[in-house]
Amino acid sequence: MPAEFNEIFFGFLKILFIIAGILYTVFSVVAIRQIHTMQKSLMTSLSGKLRALGYIHLVFAILVLLFFIVSL
Numbered sequence: 001m002p003a004e005f006n007e008i009f010f011g012f013l014k015i016l017f018i019i020a021g022i023l024y025t026v027f028s029v030v031a032i033r034q035i036h037t038m039q040k041s042l043m044t045s046l047s048g049k050l051r052a053l054g055y056i057h058l059v060f061a062i063l064v065l066l067f068f069i070v071s072l
Helices: 003-041 047-071
Strands: none
Touching (some): 003 047
């Protein structure tokens, strides 16, 4: 395979991974908003833990996006 094809192919893959990371981060933000909406209508003993889990998920999504941007 020519070197140009490899560069184009891996560049395309990098763009796809970055787009997937952005979509994953957006999904995580939507999940945080849903958790906040749910907590306004229904408070349980697990509300604090669920909120913390949502923020941990958001941090993880941001780290995955940064990993895709930096390492690929």
